[in-house]
Amino acid sequence: MFGLTLLGAVHTAFAIVALVAGYALILRNGRIDGQSAFGRAYLWCTVVTCLTAFGIFRHGGFNIAHVLAIVTLVALAIAVAAHRTRFLGGLSPYAETLGYSFTLFCHMIPGLNETFTRVPVGAPLFTGPDDPALQKVISVVFLLFLILMAVQAWRIRKGSASGRLPHPA
Template sequence: MFGISTLGWVHTIGSLPAIPAALYMIARHGRIVPRSGLGALYFVSMLIGAATVFLVAHQPVSYGIGIATILLLLAGYGAERVLRPSPAARYVEIICLTLSVFLLMLPTVTEILRRVPDGHPLVTDLKSPLLLGAQGALLALLIVGLTAQIIYLRRAGQGRAKRS
């Protein structure tokens, strides 16, 4: 079904829980919350997806996305341990984890458009206007979302400084 191998299904199903977990945390908290149950689910699911991409990928860009995703996850989840609880750690955490969501959604949207409906996908060419538009929309969401998160962090930091 959809031209996906058994290992491809392991990759897909293993990384699938990261999508609703990320969407919920971003809608509810405005960011990925690493030290939460959903944050742990996101981390494990993303690691499964990023690690198994090396076994199922057919394009070199997929390896780059897998490596970048793993590095962003480790940096985002480890920022507070390395930099101690600080504004810098919070910025690193939010930027890295937001970028990891983008790297999750970019291939997800691409693969859905290239495989659905089964046998007659919406996109057959990587230069399709529909695919490029969807990828551009994801990039715009990344830019707007990350900008909003940084502005919020900055204002929250200024508010704390004024109260001190």
């Protein structure tokens, strides 16, 4: 279905679970919390999605999707470490929250490309990663994520200034 290999289908299934969990947390809490059940589902499904991406070469060899998988894994590691160790001091809540949100944006780039170069079947919306229409959509999604991250940073700052925890524990 949709020209997916078994690895592609597994990759896609984990990515969908990660996206649902990530967006559910954003809508419910305004942030992805790596400690909640949905947060752990987001974290581990994102890791599996990144790792399985390394075996997918639909567009030839190593490409931007593989680079995004590496960047996502690094951002996840920083977000988790910021929560567990507070190695960045007062910046740790920012690194954790904004790191998780950044990984959600990283999901969207190949997700939009891979979905809408296949759907609707027989008449996909985009021709490939270089399609100008896709680039415009990704630009809008990027702008929305910048706004989300600015709101998150503002909420952390506001919470810290009032003496409250910057986010639920």
